[in-house]
Structures are given as structure tokens and as C-alpha cells.
Amino acid sequence: MAYLELENVRKEFNNSVAVENFNLKVERGEFVSFLGPSGCGKTTTLRMIAGFELPTSGAITINGVDMTDTPPNKRNVGMVFQAYALFPNMTVADNIGFGLKIAKRPADEIKKRVKEMLDLIHLPVKGDSYPYQLSGGQQQRVALARALAFQPQVLLLDEPLSALDAKIRVELRSEIRRIQQQLGITTIYVTHDQEEALSISDRIVVMSAGKMEQVGTPFEIYNFPQTSFTASFVGQLNLLPVTVSDAEGRRCAFNGRALAVGQPIRFANGASVRLALRPEELNLGGASGDSQRNELTGAVESVNFLGSVVRIRVDVGGATISIDLFNERQLVLPKAGEQVTVNFPAESCWVME
Amino acid sequence: MTQASLPLQKPATIRPRGAVFNWIGVIPFFLFAIAFLFLPSSSLFIGSFQNSEGGFTFDNILGLSQPKILDSYWLSIRVSAVTAIGGGIFGFLLAYAVSIGGLPAWVRSSITTFSGVASNFAGVPLAYAFVAVLGRVGFVTGILKDIFNIDIYEAGFNLYSFWGLSLTYMYFQFPLMVLVMAPALDGLKREWREACENLGATSFEYWRYVAMPILLPSLLGTMILLFGNAFGAYATALALTGGTLNLVTIQIGAQIRGDVLHNPGLGYALAFGMVVIMAISIAAYTWLQRRTERWLR
Numbered sequence: 137m138a139y140l141e142l143e144n145v146r147k148e149f150n151n152s153v154a155v156e157n158f159n160l161k162v163e164r165g166e167f168v169s170f171l172g173p174s175g176c177g178k179t180t181t182l183r184m185i186a187g188f189e190l191p192t193s194g195a196i197t198i199n200g201v202d203m204t205d206t207p208p209n210k211r212n213v214g215m216v217f218q219a220y221a222l223f224p225n226m227t228v229a230d231n232i233g234f235g236l237k238i239a240k241r242p243a244d245e246i247k248k249r250v251k252e253m254l255d256l257i258h259l260p261v262k263g264d265s266y267p268y269q270l271s272g273g274q275q276q277r278v279a280l281a282r283a284l285a286f287q288p289q290v291l292l293l294d295e296p297l298s299a300l301d302a303k304i305r306v307e308l309r310s311e312i313r314r315i316q317q318q319l320g321i322t323t324i325y326v327t328h329d330q331e332e333a334l335s336i337s338d339r340i341v342v343m344s345a346g347k348m349e350q351v352g353t354p355f356e357i358y359n360f361p362q363t364s365f366t367a368s369f370v371g372q373l374n375l376l377p378v379t380v381s382d383a384e385g386r387r388c389a390f391n392g393r394a395l396a397v398g399q400p401i402r403f404a405n406g407a408s409v410r411l412a413l414r415p416e417e418l419n420l421g422g423a424s425g426d427s428q429r430n431e432l433t434g435a436v437e438s439v440n441f442l443g444s445v446v447r448i449r450v451d452v453g454g455a456t457i458s459i460d461l462f463n464e465r466q467l468v469l470p471k472a473g474e475q476v477t478v479n480f481p482a483e484s485c486w487v488m489e
Numbered sequence: 490m491t492q493a494s495l496p497l498q499k500p501a502t503i504r505p506r507g508a509v510f511n512w513i514g515v516i517p518f519f520l521f522a523i524a525f526l527f528l529p530s531s532s533l534f535i536g537s538f539q540n541s542e543g544g545f546t547f548d549n550i551l552g553l554s555q556p557k558i559l560d561s562y563w564l565s566i567r568v569s570a571v572t573a574i575g576g577g578i579f580g581f582l583l584a585y586a587v588s589i590g591g592l593p594a595w596v597r598s599s600i601t602t603f604s605g606v607a608s609n610f611a612g613v614p615l616a617y618a619f620v621a622v623l624g625r626v627g628f629v630t631g632i633l634k635d636i637f638n639i640d641i642y643e644a645g646f647n648l649y650s651f652w653g654l655s656l657t658y659m660y661f662q663f664p665l666m667v668l669v670m671a672p673a674l675d676g677l678k679r680e681w682r683e684a685c686e687n688l689g690a691t692s693f694e695y696w697r698y699v700a701m702p703i704l705l706p707s708l709l710g711t712m713i714l715l716f717g718n719a720f721g722a723y724a725t726a727l728a729l730t731g732g733t734l735n736l737v738t739i740q741i742g743a744q745i746r747g748d749v750l751h752n753p754g755l756g757y758a759l760a761f762g763m764v765v766i767m768a769i770s771i772a773a774y775t776w777l778q779r780r781t782e783r784w785l786r
């Protein structure tokens with residue numbers, strides 16, 4: 137049996153649906169992210185697990201116990217909020233020890249546990265500081281320690297890094313993952329940042345408009361998106377308007393040019409569909425007769441440096457596609473306006489509505 | 490490139506002039522403060538140590554130890570403390586109701602508007618309003634007597650007494666509390682309450698360990714403000730009791746302007762003592778306020 141289970145969970149606010157048909161089984165020790173655009177119901181779902189919102193219908197069980205109607209202070213679930221929710225009137229140590237103090241644990245046990253937690257978050261000397269004396273990143277570490285100190289059954293994080301700057305965000309997310317793995321705690325992580333979700337999760341729940349779009353490992357979500365929403369929300373995606381020319385033989389046509397498709401085509405011949413392919417699957421140059429590679433030609437629109445990647449946009453006649461190349465010193469880049477040929481492997485593209 | 494030589498001069502000439510202009514705006518404030526705060530305070534201070542011929546003396550200050558004067562300080566302190574605590578508690582509950590209580594928005598806006606007006610309603614009009622309502626022949630007094638057969642004056646109530654005066658002061662005291670505390674209560678973040686609950690705390694424990702400690706400085710600070718507010722009130726008390734209650738402000742009025750008790754030197758000393766008490770209150774208020782601000786950064 138799954139450790140945390142959401143069954144047919146639905147939430148309405150004043151008759152408008154925020155979350156529906158939510159079914160999820162999370163294993164003990166698993167790290168699951170909810171990923172989706174703003175307003176898709178990530179926070180609402182998380183708050184239902186924490187007990188701050190009651191589902192309109194459906195059930196939530198943790199470790200076999202039905203928690204659907206249990207008040208938040210009886211759930212034994214730790215939560216880290218987006219904004220700094222540390223108690224401003226307490227020191228870092230008092231913040232971390234608060235849950236244990238409420239549980240009436242002996243003072244020396246609290247002290248010991250607080251010290252362990254401070255070591256865990258790499259802030260061993262900040263116990264006597266007040267929250268306002270810490271940086272945003274340090275405050276979120278403390279918030280994490282506070283949520284973990286009383287050994288909750290499940291850890292919930294609602295965009296804990298969104299208020300921090302990019303560098304700290306990357307640093308802290310691997311820190312969170314390290315701590316999560318070290319403690320083996322079952323974790324739900326809410327984010328709208330796909331890179332974040334891909335980099336730290338065991339599994340990702342992609343959400344859109346209150347519904348689950350797809351559940352899978354980062355690898356599955358990125359490489360085998362099952363809906364067009366997932367495909368376009370996670371990672372960059374080129375969409376080429378094509379016509380199915382031979383569904384059986386996995387071929388379609390773009391501007392009269394035949395393209396081979398790696399995945400099965402579930403559309404009838406003649407259907408107008410879109411060919412999806414990731415920018416990093418494309419290369420400059422011709423296919424040199426390889427029947428498992430497709431070729432397109434067009435004029436370069438722009439060349440942009442994105443650090444480790446160079447993104448080239450090419451107008452292939454009726455559509456613009458992006459090509460991501462690793463930024464290597466020996467790279468010979470085309471200029472805007474130049475005619476180029478690009479190629480991509482058949483197995484890297486698929487057809488969708 | 491010639492960039493370096495070009496833009497340097499302009500800011501150099503503009504900035505100092507800008508600085509002068511920036512200060513022009515606050516000059517009236519400084520003039521005002523000098524004319525009506527600094528000069529009177531220093532003349533109070535000097536007057537407290539001067540006899541009627543203008544010579545130096547400690548008589549005025551020593552005169553403050555007369556029983557009548559000490560009584561007046563004690564009475565002023567009691568009235569101020571009672572109305573600060575009473576108005577503070579009542580105002581806090583009202584502020585709680587409008588900010589956290591989940592009432593409709595119009596309730597809040599009407600109570601805030603009322604508080605804005607009422608906190609400035611003092612002096613003769615306030616006194617007469619209370620006389621008209623709760624005086625011996627006041628409107629409510631009459632209704633209670635005629636319809637409910639309750640004679641509040643028989644029962645011991647007297648508008649012109651200590652408690653009557655305190656009740657009247659409450660009219661401008663609690664709205665001030667509402668005005669200051671409502672924003673402070675708004676400042677309690679939802680996350681604090683939720684984090685508390687999440688860590689297993691009850692609502693009571695949230696108030697005990699988080700909300701109250703955070704609010705306490707502004708709560709106490711505002712009560713000190715109310716204390717000073719009542720301590721300095723003069724016209725309301727004079728109009729209501731006609732000078733029968735021996736408050737410090739009324740004593741000062743009597744010493745400086747009165748025909749019978751005329752002793753300006755003692756009046757100055759009384760006022761000087763008041764300034765000291767007010768200064769202590771303001772210092773305490775500022776200190777407490779700063780504590781909260783530090784937390785809430």
C-alpha cells in the first residue's frame with residue numbers, strides 16, 4: 137500500500153473547480169513534485185494534504201490512516217511555505233524547536249534535536265540569531281529544519297525557493313534533495329519551475345487547470361510526454377504543422393517534404409497534426425543520406441547565446457523552429473539571413489494534435 | 490571615447506542645488522517645532538526655576554510636593570491609566586473583530602471612519618455630548634428612568650465624577666487604539682498561524698507563543714500613547730466637571746490664569762512635570778515600536 141494516497145480528490149471554491157480527479161499514490165521515501173503553471177491547483181492540493189483546506193470530495197490517507205478530515209495540528213505533516221513564515225519573535229533555535237516544545241518534549245531532547253537540525257542545514261552557529269538577521273536562503277533552510285525537527289510523516293514544500301535569487305535557488309534545491317534522501321522522508325514539492333522539478337524529483341505530477349496531465353519520472357515526462365500540454369510545458373518544444381501521409385509507415389509531410397516519425401502515428405492519413413521535436417535534437421547540416429534522419433531547410437532568423445547553449449531560430453517556411461547547440465569554441469555559427477540545412481533523427485520526434 | 494569628459498559636470502552642479510531644494514520642504518516644520526515646541530518647553534523650563542521677580546528659585550519645584558499637587562498628579566495618572574487600559578482592551582477587541590474576525594468589508598470601513606473621527610472628537614463638544622446623553626437629565630438617563638425604571642444616578646453613577654470622566658475619555662481613547670492596532674493585526678501573516686498549526690499548536694498556543702509576543706510591543710506602546718493622550722486632555726475635563734476634579738491640567742490652568750490660586754511659577758513647574766511624564770511615555774512608546782519594527786522587517 138502506498139504511504140500517501142490521494143483518491144479522487146476534488147476541491148471547489150464557491151462553485152469553481154480548483155482541483156478535480158486527483159489520484160496519486162506516493163511511496164514511502166519518495167520525492168514527488170507537482171509541476172504546473174500558476175493557478176493550476178498545486179498549492180490547493182498541497183494544502184489539502186496539510187489539512188488547511190478540506191477536499192470537497194475524495195479521500196487522503198497517510199500511512200494507512202484516513203486523514204481527510206483531520207485538523208492540520210493533528211496530522212504530523214511538516215510544511216515549508218513560500219514566503220518566510222518563520223516566527224519573527226523567536227530565535228532560529230526556538231523556531232526549529234517549536235514543534236517539539238508544543239509536543240511537550242523534554243528540554244534537553246529539544247536542545248539535542250535542534251543542534252542536529254542546525255548541523256543538517258549547515259547553519260551550526262546561527263541558533264541564537266533572529267530570522268531578520270538571516271538571508272532569504274538561510275531563512276528557508278531554517279524553515280526546512282523547523283518542518284523536519286518533529287519528525288513528520290510527510291514533508292510538504294510550496295515553492296520554497298521562488299523568493300530567492302537564481303544561484304541560491306540551484307544551490308538550495310540540491311541541498312533539499314540531499315536532506316530528503318538522508319532522512320528518507322516522503323516529500324511533496326510544489327513548483328512551477330520545470331528545471332527544478334526535473335532536477336530533484338523521483339516522480340513529477342504535471343498539472344494543468346486543476347487536473348493531472350501526466351505522472352512519471354523526470355525522464356518519462358521529458359522524453360515521452362503524453363499530452364501536448366506536458367510536451368510544451370516541460371522543456372522547449374518545436375511544433376511543425378504537418379499532414380499525415382502514411383500513418384502505417386510513420387510518415388508525414390511538411391511543405392511537400394516527407395518526414396519520418398519514430399513513434400507510432402495514431403491519426404488517419406491526411407490528418408492535419410503537429411510534429412513535435414526538442415530543440416536539442418536538431419543539428420546543423422544535411423542528413424547525408426541517412427534514412428533515419430530528416431532534413432529541413434530555411435533562413436536563419438536569429439542566433440542567441442544562452443550560456444552553455446546557443447539557440448538558433450530558423451524559418452523553415454511556414455514555421456520557425458529553434459535549434460539548441462552546445463556552445464563549443466570550435467562551433468561555426470551561421471549569420472542571420474543565411475540559408476541553412478538542419479537535420480534531426482526520426483526517433484526523436486512524434487506527432488500530436 | 491570622449492564619454493568620460495562629457496557627463497561629469499552636469500551632476501556636479503545640479504546636486505548641491507538639489508540638496509538645498511530638498512531641505513526647503515521641511516523648513517516650515519523646523520520653524521514650527523522651534524516656535525511651538527522648543528521655545529515653549531524652554532520657557533517652561535526656565536519659568537519653573539524663576540520667582541515672580543525673575544530671580545532663580547527652587548520654590549516652584551519644591552511646591553510640587555504639596556499634597557494638593559501630588560493628588561492632582563495621582564488623579565491624572567489614574568484617569569489616564571484607567572482609560573488607557575480600558576480603551577486599549579476594548580479597542581483591541583474591536584480591531585481584532587474588524588481585521589481578523591472575518592466581518593464584511595463595509596463593517597471595517599465604517600468602523601475605521603468612525604474611529605478616525607471619534608479619536609479627534611474631544612473638548613467642549615464631547616463633554617456636552619455626554620452631558621446631553623448621560624447627564625442628570627440626559628437622554629439615555631431619562632429613558633432608563635422612565636421606561637426601565639432604573640435611576641443610574643441613584644445607583645451611584647455620576648457623569649461628573651472620576652468614572653464619568655473616564656467614560657467620556659473612553660470615547661476618544663478606544664478609537665485611537667482601533668486605528669493603531671488594526672494595521673498591526675493585519676501584519677500578522679497567515680503563514681505564521683498556519684506554520685503553528687502545522688507544527689501541532691492549538692489556536693491558543695498560537696496566540697500565546699506567536700501572535701501576542703509580536704503584538705505586545707505595539708499593544709503596550711499604543712496604551713502608552715493613550716495614557717499620554719488622556720494625561721494632556723484639559724478642555725473635556727474642564728467643560729464636564731467645571732474644575733471639580735483636580736487634574737494636573739486643571740491645576741495648571743488655575744495657577745496660570747486663575748484669580749484665586751494665581752501662581753504662574755508653580756504652574757510652570759506643574760507643566761514641566763507633565764512634560765517630563767509625557768517625554769517618558771513617548772520614549773517608552775518609541776522604544777517598544779522600534780522593537781516590533783525590527784521583528785517585522
Ligand SMILES: Nc1ncnc2c1ncn2[C@@H]1O[C@H](COP(=O)(O)OP(=O)(O)OP(=O)(O)O)[C@@H](O)[C@H]1O
Pocket residue numbers: 149150153154172173174175176177178179180181328
Ligand atoms: N481560498 C480560495 N478561495 C477561492 N479560490 C481559490 C482559493 N485558493 C485558490 N483558489 C483558486 O484555485 C485555483 C488554484 O489555485 P492554487 O493556489 O492552488 O494555484 P497554484 O497552482 O498554486 O498557482 P501558483 O503557481 O500561482 O501558486 C486558482 O484558480 C485560485 O484562484
Ligand SMILES: [Mg+2]
Pocket residue numbers: 178179180294
Ligand atoms: Mg501556489
